[in-house]
Amino acid sequence: RFHMYATGITPAMVNPTVGSGTQYIAGLRDSDGNPFDGAKTYKVHLPPNVPANQFWAFTLYNVQTRSMLQTDQRFPEITSADASIEQNTDGSYDVYFGPEAPAGKEKNWVQTIPGKGWHMLFRLYGPEQAWFDKTWRPSEVELVK
Secondary structure, eight states, X not given: OGGGTOSOOOHHHHSOXXXXXXXXXXXXXOTTSOBOBTTSOEEEEEOSSOSXXXXXXXXXXXXXXXXXXXXXXXXXXXXXXXXXXXXXXXXXXXXXXXXXXXXXXXXXXXXXXXXOBEEEEEEEEEEOHHHHTTSOOOOOOEXXX
């Protein structure tokens, strides 16, 4: 199944090694079980202490082409490696996906396109133990409007 997203796989992508490699979650539907709609806005909450000793990222893909979603943004992605992303006071993050950024959330937003289906990959680079023992997990993707 992973070949849906990748044209090649290395051991670092699929072996569960604490502190190195990469771990992935595919997001295909919202918390109500509906496919993502490019005309709607969604939110995911990342609790404090995201277990990535390098960084984390969400990347959006077109459901028909498997390519990154083409938008007005340079990349259809948000990552903790970007110094402009805004962290909540408790160390958590709220990330938004939709055709327009919610007011005041522009730095934590990835654009979607009305009429285009999309799905996402959430990646942890250098995943830490809390990821593997499941003591940390992101929220479900909630429909905002």
